[in-house]
Amino acid sequence: MTDWGGLVDTATDIIRDTFAESTPVVYERSEDGLQYEVAGIFDFRDFNADAGGGVPTTSRRAVLAIKPADLGFTPLADDLVEIEGEGRFKVSDKSPSSSGMWELTLRKVR
Numbered sequence: 001m002t003d004w005g006g007l008v009d010t011a012t013d014i015i016r017d018t019f020a021e022s023t024p025v026v027y028e029r030s031e032d033g034l035q036y037e038v039a040g041i042f043d044f045r046d047f048n049a050d051a052g053g054g055v056p057t058t059s060r061r062a063v064l065a066i067k068p069a070d071l072g073f074t075p076l077a078d079d080l081v082e083i084e085g086e087g088r089f090k091v092s093d094k095s096p097s098s099s100g101m102w103e104l105t106l107r108k109v110r
Contacts, residue, residue: 025064027071028080036072041065041101042083062089062106065097075102080109 025040042064051057064081068074079091081104089106097103 023086024084025066026082027066027075028082029073030076030078030080038066038070040067040070042086062086062108064089064104064106065099065101066104067101071102075104081106 023040023042025038025042027036027038028034029036042062044060045063046058046060049057049059064083066075075091075094077091077093081089081091083089088109090109091104092107093105095103
């Protein structure tokens, strides 16, 4: 019998490691300020939104996918993420992805 979960974990690790080579991530917990170096997949994604009056618009947001086992805790809103070459971001939302990773929506911190 095939271990589907193990296959998905292996595939996710390969994809994450491929993307993370050029995107080091430092994750800082808002609860205690502790920092963790983790591998993740960082990208910008377009989201559809309504600007009011029925006018559809598209908003571009930063998204970071992190494997729960690599992080070791549940991410929280207001945690901080430093992404090399991109800057510092605050976690605004989280949701589990279909691949078993946390998908974090980020806001740029100035």
